[in-house]
Amino acid sequence: MNLREFSELLGLSPTTVSRALGGYPEVKEETRRKVAEAARTHGYRPNRRAASLATGRAMAIGHVIPTSLNHEMVNPVFADFLAGAGEIYSDANYDLILSVVNDGNEVRAYRQMARAGSVDGIIVHGPRDDDARVALLRETALPFVVHGRVPVAPTDYNFVDVDxxxxxxxxxxxxxxxxxxxxxxxxxxxxxxxxxxxxxxxxxxxxxxxxxxxxxxxxxxxxxxxxxxxxxxxxxxxxxxxxxxxxxxxxxxxxxxxxxxxxxxxxxxxxxxxxxxxxxxxxxxxxxxxxxxxxxxSVRAAGRRCAEILLDRISRPSQDPVQEVWESDLILGASTGPAPRSRT
Missing domain, CATH: 3.40.50.2300 (Response regulator)
Structure with missing residues (x-):
């Protein structure tokens, strides 16, 4: 079933259906629920290209990784983050675009993404002390969320971090x-x-x-x-x-x-x-x-939350920034005990 056929089944326009599935705030909640329930009932999965044409969005989120962080690609922490974010992207019919660039080429990558309109938003990974990406992304006007915090001013940007x-x-x-x-x-x-x-x-x-x-x-x-x-x-x-x-x-x-x-x-x-x-x-x-x-x-939960915030900011760009700092649980295991008095 394509978008036109599904829209006719519901008696709605293709644009309304795409916007309802994409989480646009201007779609009434009653309509959004109706479309979501019908999609589940009929097993409808929208074509991303059709959704992009109908909504004017790329229907993709960018993740840019410099080569100095290539080890992150095989790090289970990074993989769990992407898995969590991917769950949210999939539900909202978004693709994940992962771009590995040479060190120093991040600026070019962000600017190209913004010019080409290939992504609707960016997740920033591995914030550093001298990080210039927040200022750069403000220039491009691409919505973004930082996983972690960047010690720069002003601090009015979206982030999810652990204390x-x-x-x-x-x-x-x-x-x-x-x-x-x-x-x-x-x-x-x-x-x-x-x-x-x-x-x-x-x-x-x-x-x-x-x-x-x-x-x-x-x-x-x-x-x-x-x-x-x-x-x-x-x-x-x-x-x-x-x-x-x-x-x-x-x-x-x-x-x-x-x-x-x-x-x-x-x-x-x-x-x-x-x-x-x-x-x-x-x-x-x-x-x-x-x-x-x-x-x-849970880094997987952090991935989900970053994705939720980003998709919301894509739909509602004028909202105040979301800034969350999570507490960590301290779990006692078998690896700790009293300090030994002496060691042979």
């Missing part, structure tokens, strides 16, 4: 309450906003207990299993080795666990580990009892 500072302050406090004093932080690149906030949360908890900032106990870089393993091996070989690790990624925490095992130690007894982002579709954290103690926030 990274508070999450890592709470995690550090947990380890301190267990008696740990040599706590290592394995973080993402600290030019990234989320990593800087996590570092600040860790340091604020340590300073509040009168503990020094030990540079030899901090690492920032790509959050890979190999980096987790190699860094933890080096730190555990120190004369005054850490008794606990606070890790920014589940993937990196797996490397830390391997290093603890290779050192002949037991995670949760000799060395404690707290990680972030353990709520991943294809990388579980155990069943009844979590393997890792973790600060938990």
């Amino acid at each position: 990274n500072r508070r999450a890592f302050q709470r995690a550090t406090d947990l380890l301190l309450d267990l008696g740990h004093r040599r706590i290592a932080l394995l973080n993402g690149h600290e030019t990234m906003d989320f990593a800087r906030r996590r570092r600040d949360g860790y340091l604020s908890a340590m300073v509040a207990r009168g503990l020094p900032d030990c540079a030899e106990l901090r690492f920032d870089g790509e959050m890979s299993e190999q980096n987790g393993y190699r860094t933890a091996c080096g730190m555990l070989a120190q004369q005054d080795a850490p008794t606990a690790f606070l890790v920014s990624s589940m993937i990196m925490a797996i490397g830390v666990r391997r290093a603890i095992h290779d050192a002949g130690l037991v995670m949760g007894q000799d060395v404690s580990v707290v990680t972030h982002d353990d709520m991943l579709s294809y990388l579980g954290n155990g069943d009844d009892v979590p393997i890792f103690t973790a600060t938990r926030s």
Whole structure:
């Protein structure tokens, strides 16, 4: 069944049907419900090209990834975000356009998308300290939502973020309450906003207990299993080795666990580990009892929420910005325990 046939069945114009399915605010709620119910009943899936012609929209959302973040393409965190966003796009009959560009070419990519009208909006990933994308997207007039926050002024833009500072302050406090004093932080690149906030949360908890900032106990870089393993091996070989690790990624925490095992130690007894982002579709954290103690926030849910906000802003561009900062749950698992009095 095509758009014309479906419209005739409902006694509505093709434009009204397309606008109802696309979430346009000018369509009455009664009409929107009628069209949605009929689409489900008759198994109608609109042709995106026809919808684009009827609505004047591209019916696509852009995601631009620079090559320096290519590892994100195979990162289950990024994949879960896209899966969540994709659920919302699919329901609204939108396509997802993923563009990988050379470093420094993001500006060109955004401008080309805006000029060509190939997308109706943009999701901004991996905000950085010196990020110029918010200012650029304001120039192009493309609606956008940032996953995270960009420390720039003015701050009147749409974003969904986790309270990274508070999450890592709470995690550090947990380890301190267990008696740990040599706590290592394995973080993402600290030019990234989320990593800087996590570092600040860790340091604020340590300073509040009168503990020094030990540079030899901090690492920032790509959050890979190999980096987790190699860094933890080096730190555990120190004369005054850490008794606990606070890790920014589940993937990196797996490397830390391997290093603890290779050192002949037991995670949760000799060395404690707290990680972030353990709520991943294809990388579980155990069943009844979590393997890792973790600060938990669903990145899939964040993808859905970013997509919902963006589609709403495409339909209603004059609305005030939506800015959400989510709390993380602190989940206790088998990877944490009291600080050991001595280590053989």
